[in-house]
Amino acid sequence: MSGWTSDELTAIGNAEELELASRRDDGSLRRPVTMWVVRDGDDLYVRCMNGPDGAWYRGTRTRHEGHISAGGLRRDVTFADSDAGRDLDDRLDDAYRAKYHRYGPDIVGGVVNPGARAATIRLVPR
Template sequence: MTHWNDADLARVGAAEELDLESERADGTLRTPVTMWVVRAGDHVYVRSVKGTVGPWYRGTRSRRQGRINAGGVRQDVTFRPADHDEYAAVDAAYREKYGRYTSIVEHVLTDRARESTLRLEPR
């Protein structure tokens, strides 16, 4: 596992949104999808509101890598499924960062969304 440098971790974690491009089986990048991103500890995470059946999430499964752009950081990443013991910290990060969107934030806090939690690791 590769770790974020402190500056990039801070910038990506503070970004309001992240653009994610997953790699297709042939190595080309899919069209960017804009989503929320949170930092919990020394990791950054994304989730699909639609869970593991969400189109962009399914796209991350073919090669398990892609590219992100957030907070001025453009980085090739590996998509790692988060462990269940990471979910509580990720939930708390979503509540803290996006809690002002009370009618929306609850959608990323469902069991369905939790199952799609991906840790983004630089490569």
């Protein structure tokens, strides 16, 4: 079980964008970053289009904790490694393409590529 309620999964999963702020070593929150979010079953995922070298992604590696806001909800979260295998990566690629197709393949390609796949985070509520 993911820990998300059905209503939370629906609200966040259907949100166009998600605001993510990771925690610094001192416990304070970094400035929020806006990104896309997709749902796979009972889990929510985000990806860094700049891959593991992206600034906000590196920030999530400090404490693996932060705060999100999306779909009218705010939650403290843990940033978990996606443990993505090829099947999950493919499903997430499909979810990004389906949800954000109106932006076109060049824009969606920013989160549907090997680098972004390597910087996939599963959001776990705290």
